[in-house]
Structures are given as structure tokens and as C-alpha cells.
Amino acid sequence: MNSRIRVRLMIVVLIGLAKSVEGSQHNETKSSTLSDALDKAAALVDKDPSSHDLNLLNSFMTDKRHQLGNGKLQTKTQHTHVDETLEKMQAEIDELKSSLKTVLTMCQNVPQKRSVLAEPQVAFYAQSTHGRINVGEHQTIVFDQVVTNVGNAYNKFSGMFTAPVSGTYAIFWSTFNGHHTHLLSELVHNANVVGLAWSDAYDHDDGEMASNQAVLPMNAGDIAYVRSAPYNPPCVADGRSFTTFSGWLLYLA
Incomplete structure (x- = not known):
């Protein structure tokens, strides 16, 4: 395969990878990732790449893969934390429901007291x-x-x-x-x-x-x-x- 074609294909993959990283990171990090990818693509698309350029591009792609993996791990960790928080809140709600049920049962079993002020005074x-x-x-x-x-x-x-x-x-x-x-x-x-x-x-x-x-x-x-x-x-x-x-x-x- 022609080197220029390989580079262009790698650029397409790189841009797709950069966009994937962009979707999993903070806004400021998104812009930087996409900008880096486009800058490197522009630098390589009009010239025959040297082995140094190819190594640099490969290193860049590897780095972005790591970033993507870390983003997925961070997202998974955040989801896990949210799930744990929701489970804890649900347990507290269940406990409150149980306590409320107990209080209502006690209130139903207490004889209704008449108001002293409502009774005639004799x-x-x-x-x-x-x-x-x-x-x-x-x-x-x-x-x-x-x-x-x-x-x-x-x-x-x-x-x-x-x-x-x-x-x-x-x-x-x-x-x-x-x-x-x-x-x-x-x-x-x-x-x-x-x-x-x-x-x-x-x-x-x-x-x-x-x-x-x-x-x-x-x-x-x-x-x-x-x-x-x-x-x-x-x-x-x-x-x-x-x-x-x-x-x-x-x-x-």
C-alpha cells in the first residue's frame, strides 16, 4: 500500500479516535484533542511521511487510545458511584417507610383522648x-x-x-x-x-x-x-x- 494512502487512512482513524475521545472528556479537553488531531493530519496529508512522522503519528494514536480507555474507566467509575449512591438512598427510603408504618400502627392503637375543653364542666x-x-x-x-x-x-x-x-x-x-x-x-x-x-x-x-x-x-x-x-x-x-x-x-x- 502506498505510504501516502496509509497515512491518509491513519489520519481518518486518528480523527475518528480524536472524536471518540472528545465525546468522553470535559469540554476544554475535547477541543484540545480534536485540534491536535486535525493539526497533525494537516501536517502529514501533503507530504510523504518519514519514519519519524509515522512513529510520531503512531505514538499519538496510542496516547489517544489510552485517553479513551481512561475516559471509559472514569465514566464506569462514576456510574458505579451513582449506582451505590442510589442504592444507599433507596435503603434509607425503605427504612423511613418502615419507621413511618410503625408510627402509624402505634397511633392507631392509642385510644383517642377526648378534649378536656370540649367536655362540659360540672x-x-x-x-x-x-x-x-x-x-x-x-x-x-x-x-x-x-x-x-x-x-x-x-x-x-x-x-x-x-x-x-x-x-x-x-x-x-x-x-x-x-x-x-x-x-x-x-x-x-x-x-x-x-x-x-x-x-x-x-x-x-x-x-x-x-x-x-x-x-x-x-x-x-x-x-x-x-x-x-x-x-x-x-x-x-x-x-x-x-x-x-x-x-x-x-x-x-
């Missing part, structure tokens, strides 16, 4: 300020001095507490009697006696105090009150603020 406390009052059987004891009446469910004129909402209520009452008097009292829920207290100073000269409490499920509109129980001799309610009646809503039904 509480009362009243005292009897009267002195000794003879009371007959089943006579309602009126606690006339209201200290607390949140929700206005206690009536100081009738002595009755009316549940404004259905729920469970705590009810407490106390009675006091001076010497030689006594009082057997009953806590009544609607028409049912649900508790007793007996302050008994009937046969001695000092005072006596009694108290009791109850926890009652009550429907809205139910009543609770304290009254005297049947007993002989007649009972006496001794006030002086020792005799009290109170209650509050524990929780809704």
Missing part, C-alpha cells in the same frame, strides 16, 4: 348555714350557701343536683350534730337510696360528724339529693357549715 359545693332544725322523715336537707356551682346544676332552693349530661359522677356529703342530737341521712339518686351517714351525738355532750360518698352513673336529667331517714326519735340537722353537699363529673358516658 362541679358543685354547698353548705348548710342553718342552726338546729327539726326534720321529719324523708325531708330534703337544703344546703343554702353555694360555694361552687360550675355548670349551674345544683339548686340551692330545692337542695337537688340535676345531672346536665349523662356520665359518671362523684357525690359527697357530710353532716354534723351537737350534743344530744343526731341525724341519719340518706343520699338519694332519683327514687333510690344509694348511701347512708349517721352523725350521732344523741347520748353525749360533745358533737359528732359523719360523711359518705358515692360514685354514680347518671343520665342527663337524673337528680341526687340528701334527705333524712326514718328514725325515732326525730332527727335534727345541725348546720354551721359543717353539713355539706358536693359533687362533680368524672367522665362522660
Whole structure:
């Protein structure tokens, strides 16, 4: 094969190689590679190449092959790094999904708490300020001095507490009697006696105090009150603020 033809063929290969290197390198390196290839091609195309020229061209092609190989290796390394990063990110996403699923499961298993502010507020406390009052059987004891009446469910004129909402209520009452008097009292829920207290100073000269409490499920509109129980001799309610009646809503039904 004619030397000039061989050179021209090598130039074609060289230009193709230079363009391949150009596609795998940074912009600045691309321009330099293509420029070098074209410069060397122009220098050889119009003259018969010497052995030095051929060696130089061969060396140049070998160098560019190495550059191409290094570019492919670098690209492969970059792809490997990207793949590793993506795998790591996917693992983190899977872990977050698992944690979120666990949290959602825990939230579903937690009982829903009612808002305290959304529930009606019910509480009362009243005292009897009267002195000794003879009371007959089943006579309602009126606690006339209201200290607390949140929700206005206690009536100081009738002595009755009316549940404004259905729920469970705590009810407490106390009675006091001076010497030689006594009082057997009953806590009544609607028409049912649900508790007793007996302050008994009937046969001695000092005072006596009694108290009791109850926890009652009550429907809205139910009543609770304290009254005297049947007993002989007649009972006496001794006030002086020792005799009290109170209650509050524990929780809704």
C-alpha cells in the first residue's frame, strides 16, 4: 500500500479516535484533542511521511487510545458511584417507610383522648348555714350557701343536683350534730337510696360528724339529693357549715 494512502487512512482513524475521545472528556479537553488531531493530519496529508512522522503519528494514536480507555474507566467509575449512591438512598427510603408504618400502627392503637375543653364542666359545693332544725322523715336537707356551682346544676332552693349530661359522677356529703342530737341521712339518686351517714351525738355532750360518698352513673336529667331517714326519735340537722353537699363529673358516658 502506498505510504501516502496509509497515512491518509491513519489520519481518518486518528480523527475518528480524536472524536471518540472528545465525546468522553470535559469540554476544554475535547477541543484540545480534536485540534491536535486535525493539526497533525494537516501536517502529514501533503507530504510523504518519514519514519519519524509515522512513529510520531503512531505514538499519538496510542496516547489517544489510552485517553479513551481512561475516559471509559472514569465514566464506569462514576456510574458505579451513582449506582451505590442510589442504592444507599433507596435503603434509607425503605427504612423511613418502615419507621413511618410503625408510627402509624402505634397511633392507631392509642385510644383517642377526648378534649378536656370540649367536655362540659360540672362541679358543685354547698353548705348548710342553718342552726338546729327539726326534720321529719324523708325531708330534703337544703344546703343554702353555694360555694361552687360550675355548670349551674345544683339548686340551692330545692337542695337537688340535676345531672346536665349523662356520665359518671362523684357525690359527697357530710353532716354534723351537737350534743344530744343526731341525724341519719340518706343520699338519694332519683327514687333510690344509694348511701347512708349517721352523725350521732344523741347520748353525749360533745358533737359528732359523719360523711359518705358515692360514685354514680347518671343520665342527663337524673337528680341526687340528701334527705333524712326514718328514725325515732326525730332527727335534727345541725348546720354551721359543717353539713355539706358536693359533687362533680368524672367522665362522660
